[in-house]
Amino acid sequence: MQFTFEKKQRRRLYLSFTLIFLICAVFVYGTYFLTGHELIWHLDGANQHLPLMQQYRQILKDFLTDPTKPFEQWSWHMGLGTDTFSVYSYYLIGDVFAYLTLLFPVGKMVFAYQFLIILRLYCAGLSFVFFVSHFKDLKDHAILCGSLVYLFNAYLLYSNVAQPFFTLPFIIFPLIITAIEKVLQDGSFWPLYLVFSWMLISNFYFAYVMGLGAMVYLALRWFISYRKSGKIFGKLCKLASATVLSLLTSAFMLIPEIYAVMHSTRSASDFANGLKVYPLYYYLALPSQLINGGNRDFYFWSALGFCSLAFFAIIYILVKRRKYPVLATLFGISFVMLLIPACGAFFNGMMSPSNRWTLMLCLPVGLASAILVQNITQLSKKMLKLFTIALVAYLAVITSTYYFQNNERIFIPIIFLAIFWAVIYVINTADIKSGSLVMLFVSLGNVCLNAVYFEAPFNGGYSNEMLDSGAYVRLSENRYAGLEQDLDEKNDFYRVSTLSQNYFFGSDYHMYNALNDKLYSLNSYYSLQNKDLGNFSTLMQNTQYESNIPLGQVSDRTILNDFFGVRYLFVRINQPNADKIPAGFVLDKTTRRITDPNGNSKLDSQTQRYKNECAFPLVYWQDKVLTQKDTENLSISAKERALADGVYVSEKNASGLSHADISNKSFDVPYTLVSSRGNVVSALDFEKRDKNETYRIILQNPEEYQNCELHVEINDINYVPYSLKKQVSIEQRAKDNDPEQGILAQNKSLNYYRYLRYHVLQGSPNISYALKVDGPYGTEKIYQPDQSALSFFKRVTNGTLNLGYFPKQLPDSLTLSPTKLGSYGFELRVTATPLSGDYRSQVKKLQRHALLNVKFSRNMLSGSIKTSRDGILASSIPYSKGWSATVNGRKAKVIKTNHAFVGLRLSSGKSDIVLKYRIPGLRQGLLITKLSLVFVLALALCDYLRFKKENEKTP
Numbered sequence: 023m024q025f026t027f028e029k030k031q032r033r034r035l036y037l038s039f040t041l042i043f044l045i046c047a048v049f050v051y052g053t054y055f056l057t058g059h060e061l062i063w064h065l066d067g068a069n070q071h072l073p074l075m076q077q078y079r080q081i082l083k084d085f086l087t088d089p090t091k092p093f094e095q096w097s098w099h100m101g102l103g104t105d106t107f108s109v110y111s112y113y114l115i116g117d118v119f120a121y122l123t124l125l126f127p128v129g130k131m132v133f134a135y136q137f138l139i140i141l142r143l144y145c146a147g148l149s150f151v152f153f154v155s156h157f158k159d160l161k162d163h164a165i166l167c168g169s170l171v172y173l174f175n176a177y178l179l180y181s182n183v184a185q186p187f188f189t190l191p192f193i194i195f196p197l198i199i200t201a202i203e204k205v206l207q208d209g210s211f212w213p214l215y216l217v218f219s220w221m222l223i224s225n226f227y228f229a230y231v232m233g234l235g236a237m238v239y240l241a242l243r244w245f246i247s248y249r250k251s252g253k254i255f256g257k258l259c260k261l262a263s264a265t266v267l268s269l270l271t272s273a274f275m276l277i278p279e280i281y282a283v284m285h286s287t288r289s290a291s292d293f294a295n296g297l298k299v300y301p302l303y304y305y306l307a308l309p310s311q312l313i314n315g316g317n318r319d320f321y322f323w324s325a326l327g328f329c330s331l332a333f334f335a336i337i338y339i340l341v342k343r344r345k346y347p348v349l350a351t352l353f354g355i356s357f358v359m360l361l362i363p364a365c366g367a368f369f370n371g372m373m374s375p376s377n378r379w380t381l382m383l384c385l386p387v388g389l390a391s392a393i394l395v396q397n398i399t400q401l402s403k404k405m406l407k408l409f410t411i412a413l414v415a416y417l418a419v420i421t422s423t424y425y426f427q428n429n430e431r432i433f434i435p436i437i438f439l440a441i442f443w444a445v446i447y448v449i450n451t452a453d454i455k456s457g458s459l460v461m462l463f464v465s466l467g468n469v470c471l472n473a474v475y476f477e478a479p480f481n482g483g484y485s486n487e488m489l490d491s492g493a494y495v496r497l498s499e500n501r502y503a504g505l506e507q508d509l510d511e512k513n514d515f516y517r518v519s520t521l522s523q524n525y526f527f528g529s530d531y532h533m534y535n536a537l538n539d540k541l542y543s544l545n546s547y548y549s550l551q552n553k554d555l556g557n558f559s560t561l562m563q564n565t566q567y568e569s570n571i572p573l574g575q576v577s578d579r580t581i582l583n584d585f586f587g588v589r590y591l592f593v594r595i596n597q598p599n600a601d602k603i604p605a606g607f608v609l610d611k612t613t614r615r616i617t618d619p620n621g622n623s624k625l626d627s628q629t630q631r632y633k634n635e636c637a638f639p640l641v642y643w644q645d646k647v648l649t650q651k652d653t654e655n656l657s658i659s660a661k662e663r664a665l666a667d668g669v670y671v672s673e674k675n676a677s678g679l680s681h682a683d684i685s686n687k688s689f690d691v692p693y694t695l696v697s698s699r700g701n702v703v704s705a706l707d708f709e710k711r712d713k714n715e716t717y718r719i720i721l722q723n724p725e726e727y728q729n730c731e732l733h734v735e736i737n738d739i740n741y742v743p744y745s746l747k748k749q750v751s752i753e754q755r756a757k758d759n760d761p762e763q764g765i766l767a768q769n770k771s772l773n774y775y776r777y778l779r780y781h782v783l784q785g786s787p788n789i790s791y792a793l794k795v796d797g798p799y800g801t802e803k804i805y806q807p808d809q810s811a812l813s814f815f816k817r818v819t820n821g822t823l824n825l826g827y828f829p830k831q832l833p834d835s836l837t838l839s840p841t842k843l844g845s846y847g848f849e850l851r852v853t854a855t856p857l858s859g860d861y862r863s864q865v866k867k868l869q870r871h872a873l874l875n876v877k878f879s880r881n882m883l884s885g886s887i888k889t890s891r892d893g894i895l896a897s898s899i900p901y902s903k904g905w906s907a908t909v910n911g912r913k914a915k916v917i918k919t920n921h922a923f924v925g926l927r928l929s930s931g932k933s934d935i936v937l938k939y940r941i942p943g944l945r946q947g948l949l950i951t952k953l954s955l956v957f958v959l960a961l962a963l964c965d966y967l968r969f970k971k972e973n974e975k976t977p
Contacts, residue, residue, distance in 0.1 A: 101546025168392030176327020315472030
């Protein structure tokens with residue numbers, strides 16, 4: 023097919039697309055509103071996208087009100103505090119739709135957020151129509167069919183609502199391909215420069231993905247269609263110029279982003295999560311993923327779910343591969359890529375094997391669908407026969423895999439697969455001239471029903487994960503049930519937190535971020551997090567650590583809460599961990615208790631506020647230091663306890679300072695590990711063969727430990743799962759011999775199939791496991807996710823479980839429960855840390871040594887302190903190279919304290935401290951951008967003058 027830039031009158035086409043989009047939007051979005059939901063996902067939408075959009079709008083408004091005012095480069099409201107650029111650049115700065123929020127009043131931000139979700143998808147459709155309308159032979163009905171396939175697939179049905187900025191690549195990528203074609207046809211390189219610049223500024227992650235996709239397309243198009251066209255050097259120069267100039271123009275974004283990524287928790291992930299091949303269930307599900315538009319089981323993000331028309335479109339292109347070699351080759355390459363984890367990881371920034379790159383596959387699939395519809399009345403008998411054979415074979419494959427992947431969501435796509443086959447057959451045998459219009463109506467019905475089935479809540483649809491109408495506003499206004507209203511504390515800086523898994527609002531919503539509050543929260547949830555903070559969390563064996571949630575609630579550990587300056591704790595009664603209050607937190611205030619109408623006190627609801635008198639100051643002076651040599655043989659609990667004794671610094675920064683005495687601050691508790699079968703076992707080497715078997719950790723002399731926090735430290739975990747055959751055999755045998763089963767329930771064949779299917783779908787054998795420990799206050803666990811967790815995957819070989827604070831004595835025993843069959847080996851250590859007396863006196867001393875007269879201004883903190891000897895100014899401000907400092911007006915070196923936080927070495931005497939933050943790399947990036955824009959403007963002026971001169975010569 024010929025790609026042409028001849029001017030065409032397409033007004034009717036765009037109006038028709040708008041009408042069809044509105045019809046689809048009624049089904050796609052109307053289902054949510056009809057069932058009383060908003061387009062706000064309870065996870066990322068409510069915790070990231072909407073609150074960040076509100077905050078960013080305020081930043082934009084402040085800038086327009088006073089452009090001379092310095093913009094915020096560091097925010098104290100994002101967890102412990104973070105570089106704002108690393109957050110906003112990922113979610114908002116390059117999203118042109120975010121700037122439209124200025125057109126809405128502040129009270130309409132929830133509406134604006136949802137409106138922009140719909141507008142983005144509409145613009146993605148316009149972009150596709152614009153791209154496909156450049157093909158010479160395609161008519162309106164064919165293009166509209168292709169747009170339905172392009173837009174309304176499982177990828178966008180999910181991500182358009184869950185991750186709104188994921189829609190941007192669907193707008194940009196068709197424009198990239200159009201601009202590349204412009205250059206290949208000896209046209210101007212300016213459109214490519216502009217769209218490349220937009221791509222690079224919009225989002226660095228998707229810029230990487232689309233950049234690779236553009237290279238693949240360019241290589242194929244060049245070698246298949248243009249390599250003999252001549253003017254090779256000129257075309258290459260234009261392509262290189264557009265690429266280089268766009269990189270230079272977007273340097274103000276790219277340089278700080280590269281720094282942020284390289285210094286984030288994402289930078290240390292395993293390539294492809296260690297996978298060489300995908301689990302068996304992935305390959306079993308892959309065939310049905312192609313057309314299963316109602317499905318949300320995006321195994322490794324293989325989110326296809328196209329309109330069933332796409333199946334026949336791909337077959338058509340493959341059969342006509344000589345006529346459509348680029349499309350046929352792209353489908354072949356995509357199929358191979360979907361089979362190999364390394365390909366997904368390569369396109370995912372060398373990290374997890376996520377097939378998000380399939381967003382680019384939507385373009386050729388949509389185009390192929392348009393081509394098929396264009397030729398729908400001219401199919402040969404041979405083609406119809408091949409369609410029938412392919413359909414039968416495809417249904418046979420899906421039927422055979424149904425024994426494992428029996429998902430009823432495939433039924434509607436299969437029904438439409440049969441309908442499309444019948445319609446195609448009738449159009450060609452009955453010689454129906456308006457065949458393309460018929461195909462358009464069938465496609466419209468297919469995508470609308472897919473959307474309804476995807477979203478409707480009655481069958482586990484996606485609307486179950488959306489917030490109820492008005493819920494976000496209620497959440498924003500009542501986040502802490504009003505208990506935060508009287509927390510002024512005379513502008514004293516402190517943080518607040520909740521208990522692990524406790525602060526539950528319903529609809530499976532959990533509060534990860536507390537943006538837009540006047541309070542400073544401990545927890546945070548963003549895609550890019552400070553690498554040093556992540557290292558500190560893993561060093562302390564915080565079992566709640568995730569790459570995008572570095573702290574969580576630090577497992578409710580007392581000293582970590584104190585260290586991070588948590589002064590107030592909000593707790594909901596009758597929720598998990600409600601009684602697991604860290605030491606030193608005293609009930610301060612409560613809401614009115616709402617009793618259960620049926621008199622069940624366990625269902626009563628109330629929010630409580632606890633106050634902590636042992637919170638460390640944000641910035642404080644410490645005259646005792648610790649180095650790696652001092653602590654390398656300590657337990658994790660002892661290392662945590664040492665945070666009150668001294669400050670961790672490098673050997674160089676510790677020179678000349680006194681080292682802290684950290685002996686006898688945390689104690690090992692002797693124990694015996696006994697199986698529920700009555701056998702004494704060694705944690706270093708044991709096997710779990712019975713899924714019901716547990717192990718008691720019997721503590722010796724628990725009465726000797728009072729006012730202690732109890733930890734179970736598990737290190738050097740080595741888990742070896744049984745083979746698939748052995749796991750199935752063990753569980754089948756247990757089921758066959760279960761005395762509670764009647765004689766009519768002992769179906770050996772069914773039991774074998776049941777467990778085989780279960781383990782295939784679980785990807786067994788895999789490396790995932792969980793070690794749970796139950797105590798009086800609840801359950802704590804160490805969890806190793808399997809490789810399908812994608813960006814949440816991590817290698818877990820240790821963890822410290824906090825069983826709670828016991829003011830009188832420790833419990834007699836704990837229960838250890840490995841969750842999976844297999845061989846285990848690990849070092850098990852039980853520790854008790856006293857949290858009264860000496861510990862409290864040390865905390866009080868640190869509070870007396872707090873930085874005084876602390877003042878916060880934009881991107882800056884200042885204060886003063888007077889010391890009697892040399893020491894270290896420590897803090898819980900996350901370290902970054904963006905921090906600079908002056909002491910008494912002189913530049914001072916910012917050092918890393920306690921492995922992850924800002925600090926200074928101070929001499930004795932009075933010190934006036936100023937800490938300033940500047941985004942690393944931003945100044946250099948802005949300089950490059952400014953210089954490149956000068957060059958671009960000069961080049962554009964030369965082009966304009968040359969064009970004008972050539973026109974003047976034309977008679």
